[in-house]
Amino acid sequence: MSALPVSIPDGKDEDLLTLIEAAAILRVPVNTLRWWRQRGEGPQFFKIGRHLLITIGDLRTWIESQKGADAAS
Template identity: 55%
Template sequence: MTTTPKHVPFPERDAEELLTLAEVADILRIPINTLRWWRQIGRGPEFFHIGRRLVTTVGDVRRYIREARRTDPIAR
């Protein structure tokens, strides 16, 4: 699993870097339980398992943010 020091800003991270549920919640500035709920209802970035760990990539989080901005009527 790729680990990046916390001091590297999100926009500068490699698109293939793996992120945990807690890291994504921190990046999106939402409670981790909100992210868990979104997963249950099919919303949010795509996650997958590596062994027993639930992860996603920086690229998937970026894609989710772009989609959310594009489909949000308030952001227009």
């Protein structure tokens, strides 16, 4: 079974993504994002009520920073 490709949706940088949507885009399990968040290593989510959210712009920025970190190593 192969993963379906999911890309960052076209939208404004301030549009919101849920934890599940971000996990699908990054192709990692939701629990991995939760673990990274606990350790302060992953993208910066914030809460509205009980929901963890991230903006499209913040996710794009985090992905770009990870690309830069790989190039530096």
